[in-house]
Amino acid sequence: MIKDFRKKESKTFSELIFNISNAIIPYSxxxxxxxxxxxxxxxxxxxxxxxxxxxxxxxxxxxxVIS
Structure with a gap:
């Protein structure tokens, strides 16, 4: 189970993986x-x-210099 910090509830990884807004990608x-x-x-x-x-x-x- 993974905690969904926006909704304060636990979800399975497969439930969170399809919602790209929940992804944190460390591009750097x-x-x-x-x-x-x-x-x-x-x-x-x-x-x-x-x-x-x-x-x-x-x-x-x-x-x-413009005259």
Whole structure:
């Protein structure tokens, strides 16, 4: 028997297994955390002029002084 904490009653595993809302899935323990190679973490020391030209262009547009 497994305790259903929402209804405060005991149920069999087969009764609970079909209701997905009762499932607790520890995704953080199941999936290894990998860092994506295309995301800048901020830890690298990359000079501004050596960054991706698209990134440089976006930053210049965002911080341009409009007269």
């Amino acid at each position: 323990k199941m999936i290894l955390s990998l860092t994506a190679s295309d995301i800048y973490s901020g830890e690298e020391k990359i000079p501004f002029h050596k960054r991706n030209p698209e990134y440089v262009s976006i930053l210049r547009q965002e911080f341009a």
